[in-house]
Every structure is written in structure tokens, then in C-alpha cells.
Amino acid sequence: MSLFSRAVRSLKTEGPRQAASRAFNRMAIDLDTNRLGDSLVRPEDAVAVDWTVPQLFTTDPPAPKTKNVKTAWIISPPGRTSGGHQNAFRFMDFLEKAGHSVTVYFYTTEHRVVDVTAIRTMLQTTSAYPDLAGDLRVYDPEQGFDDDVDAIFATGWETAYPVFRHPTNARRFYFTQDFEPAFYASGSDYVLAENSYRFGFHGFSAGRWLSKKLTVDYAMPGDFYDYAVDKDHYSLTNTAPRNEILFYARPPTARRAFEFGRLVLTEFHRLRPDITINLVGWDISPYYVPFPYVNHTALDISQLNGVYNRCAAALILSLTNMSLLPMEVMSSGVVPVVNDAPNTREIFESPYMDYQPLSPGSMARRLVELVENPDQVAYAKAMAESVAAIDWVDPGDTFIAAFEASMLAGPNAPRP
């Protein structure tokens, strides 16, 4: 049956609302062929994992070991500009520099062949990636991880499944960078992602909000590292009054709420049509936008500070774990207007973070106020100085200390 006749059928039986909301949610998926195997996790792994039964690695952990630890990381194949991968590789590099060994396994359900040589070249030639010494391998379910590995790190939720299945009592860690169930509607993938927090792994989270959430909601033990701003790239260079604003627009990333930001800026443009709106983060040209804007697409890190320094305020929406952007734009003298929620409040405390309720009208009014602020220049200067004055703790130091401490831990009490 064609997608069209299916749509007509479902319109008849369900009413347009259900049919419409489904079409919007699952646009890329032909519903009739939405079969097992489309998930990020291999069905065999999802079936094999029974987290309701406590495992050796929690009931009978290995003897303490903090020197020359042999670690394995499992991760989806990295892309050149994937920030999540860059960050994970940075932490693998911290381990190597601390005298431990790293072997990286690539896990994917896609049919595309993983080219390990190309990945190695990318690590060596891309400045955003460290040049790792350890082995790179494609994860082979028949082989699994090496038997003598001391510690295994899961990264994305789907990789937690093969990590759970490893037969030895090697210690299990979970390098969590976001609350990934929220990437899905409530459904099978949401549950499979959520369950990974119940596997009994020890978490290392990006920021305290995520760490706290995993501990409070799922009793998952863990540590976190704080975000750190790169002072070399972001600084105040324009001390004149600014008459532009910025929106971090990434339509394919649902958690950046592009459509919602568009509503805010539509209202903003109605109030102040003379102010230039800069869209940064993605090529917006294929999207309908009902106001004039400057389409910066995804800029190189070296070009960002120039754009930021033209702007008085930035609209930055983070619906799951907060982006680094609010701190970065503050360094450049831009007031971040951020949605008010625990996931944004619990990351970074600063009186300059401009938390606003997620009402398009009120956010638009606030952006206008910030541009019109007669003390705008002095305010921007004080804000940038406040960020520059922070002695950012090195996440690597935090991570290695927490890792070595947890390599000493005894058995966890089996959870109910």
C-alpha cells in the first residue's frame, strides 16, 4: 500500500489529528516497513539484556586497580563535526595521558561498512579530535570485548547493551552526555534508552543536572564534570552598542526547538523590525522563515566570536542537557536568553543567565528589552569579565580522579 493510500485510510479511521501527528513524528519512516532493526540497538542485544537480574559486575566486582587500567570504549562511528564524539574522544585521551590504555569499538546497526582506516586518518588530521594511541576496531558481536579488559565504557544508550552482555566482571562505566530517552516520543526506543540507566553502570555525566537526574530518577551512581569555556575563542572585542541578535538554530535537532524559536523571533521582528537577526548553527535556507535573517549556517569556531560580538542578546533553547553556548556567548558580551528549567538552571550559576518562561511573547519582549537596555555596553562588559574571571576546572582532572576512585569500589547492593 502506498504511503498516500495509507494516509487516506488512517485519516478515515482515526480522524485527521492522529493521522497528522503521526505523519509529523514519523515523517522519515514508512510505517509499514518500520520493522525491528530500525532501532539504534541490535534486537539480539535488546533481547539478551535482562537488567532485572543483578550481574556479576555489580555483585562481585574485580579487585581494586588504578594503574595501567585496560579500558574499552564502545561508540557509534564518529563524524568529523559530531560534538558528542569529539568530547568522548577527548576523555579517552585523558585516560591515555594518565597512563591507562584505550581500545575503541565501533557499534552500529547501519548497513554501511565502518572504515576504520578513514576514522584513524580523521582523528589524526582533525584538530577537534585528539590523535589516540589505542586500537580502533569494529565491534564484532561474536568476539565481544577482550577477556582481559578491566573497565568498559558505554557512550550512546545503544552501546550500553553490548557492554551489559560482556561475560566477565569487568567494571562498567557510562559516559553520558545527554538524557537520550528525550530524543524519542514515549515508545519502545524511549524505554530501551531509559532502561540503560538501570543496568548498574557507574556514570560520568556532562554537567551536574544529568548526573543528578540519573541518580534521583534511576538510582544510577555516578560523577560529573563541569563544562569549561574556551577563553581563547570567545572574548569581548566590540564595546560599542549592539543592535543585532542571535538565535542558535538547528532544525534537525529537535531539542534545540527551532520551530519554537521561530515563533519567538516572528514576534520579535514584529516589535523591532529594524534589528538584524542572525541564525547560527545550520543552513536555514531550506526552511520557511517569516522574517528577514542572516543565514550563517554552521560556522567554524574561529568565525563565531566575530558574529557574537555584533549581538546584544542570544536566544538559546536547550530542552535536554544544556548547550555550552550560553557561557560562550557571555564571554563575547552577549546576554543569553535561555528557557527556564532545571536542565538549564542546574548547570551553571550566573546572574547574567537570562532565564525566561517558554512563552514566545514574553521571550520576544525580553529580547527587545535587552537590546534597548541603556546600560547595554557596561552590562556586556561586566558579564564578559565575570566569565573570564572563572577559573574553569579542567574536566580531565575531575574525570581521572573520579575514574580511579571508582576502580577501588566494592560491590553494589543489588537493587530491587
Add this chain to the structure above:
Amino acid sequence: MALISRVIRKVFTVPEPLPGSVPIRLLVKTEDASEVDWSIPHPAVVNPVPLTAEKLAIAWIMSPPGESSGGHQNIFRFISVLEAAGHTVKVYLYSAHNPFTVASVRHTLVNSPSYPDFTATFETHTSAGVSSDVDVIFATGWETAYASFRDTSLARRFYFVQDFEPYFYPVGSASTLAENTYRFGFTAITAGGFLADKLATEYGMKASHYDFGANRDLYRITHDEPRKEIFFYARPPTERRGFELGIIALALFAKERPDYTINLAGWNVRSHQIPFPYVNLSELRIDELNAVYNRCAAGLVISLTNMSLLPLELLSAGVIPVVNDGPNNRLVSDNPYIAYTPASPKALARRLIEVVDRADAIEHARAGSQSVAAASWDESGRAFLAIFEAAIRG
């Protein structure tokens, strides 16, 4: 100077999107989403008008109903309760994208056995809002709450909430716009206790609930013998029914108990790859269900947001429901015959096996059916009316 003005002109015109560009479509009309500023409370919520008249005019804003939409069927169940209490109901149909005609919608409902009798009038919702004689406005799906908020009418605002709709989306614009409707200041009447609890504690809403009923005329034990089949409510397009998770669990069950027939009902699943033998019952009419239920010893029902009506209906027919454990289900029904189980495929399969292997399966099924004998929709209707009356007269 000319260059500068050319640059300015370039910057200050709306760029044309490329051909084949990506439309932004939400259930709510864009203008409604843009205009509603809930950070400034609605006057009807700040100063609720006292309603003294015995008979009220009550508007319900809803998306155009389809024949088999359970959510709409439940809305009309309570509309008929209001009508029986002497109130007048006006239905306003709201749809951001899909064309419909009032006549065809009304025709569908009047001729469908799934809908109760009603006398409500139907019209298309427009930006003019509800008519001036309306005393009370009920919003239903989240997008209709925007239409209610934008309406300048001082009618009392209610929100008939049947599910936590932000969960229908990945976290993003749609989930945010849906979530914000709980901050509009409306009074919620919810399907079951989980929603009322969630809306009150997380959003500070005034929220009360009615309990689910199970229609004894439709669902009862007719087959009082050992049963060698099981049932799964399989709806692949409805994410919250956890289709893939259920199939993974049933594959394990099928391997352990190959002599049991597995019935899949709720959707035609023939084009899905399902790794075990099954009976594809597709969508069944309401009067066909009891016969199927009565062949089954256990039913797997996954509900990832608000609980489905199915567990109580299954129990009534002597089927033990295996349901994923969670507050969204337990706070709706704490019936001890519902086999709540962690949403781990192996744990779900083990539980299904335990249920079908019970030596006292027949007695257990009878007791399960008896346990829901008192859960009637008449009781739910009385609870709804009591909540409504208390809210408007209080």
C-alpha cells in the same frame, strides 16, 4: 551609500526558501501558538465568573473525530453525561491543516455504534471564538487549549485531559508547546489519577480525576475452561504502545511456550517482520473483542504514558493483563490482578509464562473478573459531574 542600502535591503527582506523546502507543521495553528502569552494570565482564569444558572451552555473544542478514535469516543461519553444533566453542548472543531466538513463529521458520529447518543451542535472553530452565550469552555487535545486561551470570552476554562501529550513527541518545539498548555491556568478533569497527580504536582494545575470503567455488557467471562492463547495489543504506529518492545518479549515467550497461540490485535501487522507464528486479528469491532479475550489466559498491554482502558476490560473477560510497571499505570489502577512487570523483555516474557502456567488459572481469572465488577462508566460519569459542579459552583 548605495551599497549600504543594497546590503540593508538584502538583509531586511524575507529570504525565499528553496524549492522543495521543509514546511513547519504543528497540530496548533501557528498564529495561535505565537499569540498565546501564558506568562500573562487569562482574565477568565484570574477572575472566574460565578455561574448561577441551572442549565449552562458548554463549548467543547476538539479536533475532528474519526470513527475509531478512542479519545473522541471517551469525550462524547462525558458530553452525553453533561447533556443528561440538562446542559447544552456546542462542539467546535479545530484543525490546523486537515480539511473537514461539519456535516460529514456529524454524520460519522451519529451513525457509529461506538459513539453514544448526543444532541450537541457542531460548528467549525474560527478566530471569532465561541459564541457569546457560552458559559464554559472545555479544551481537549493540547492544540485546542491554544484556541481556548486566545478566546476573549470570559467563560470558565476546563481542560479534559486524557493523556500527557508532550510524551507523544521527542523533546522539542511540539513537546514544549504541548507542555505549556498545562500552564494556562485551566481546571483539569483527567482520565485516571496519574494525570491529575502529575498536572497538580508538576504544573500546579487544579486537577481532579474520574476512574476508568469496564463495560460489563461487552466484557465478561463466557469461556470458563483452560485457555491456550494469549493476546497482545499491537499498534505499531502508536509509539506509546511499545510495539517493538512487546514483539521482543513475545518472541521469548513463543520459544518457551510454542503450544500457545499468540493473537495480535489493534492494527493490521501483516507487513511487519514478526519472528514467531501469530494470528493477525487487525482492528476488531467492539462487539468482536469479548470472544477473542475469552480464548486468552494472559494479555500483554504496554502503556508508556497514561494507562490504556484495556487492562480493566481484559480482566473483566477473565484475561490476566501483564502490564509494564510504572506510576503512569499504577496510579490509574492498583488492581492486584494486574501483573505489573518491569519493562525488560525477558521479565515480561517470564511473567507471561508464570501467568499461563498457573495451576489455579481458572479460579484466578474468575477472581480477576470479579475484581472489576464494580468499575462502571456510570460511576465515572457521576464522578465527572461532581467535579464539574464543584468547580463551577465553588
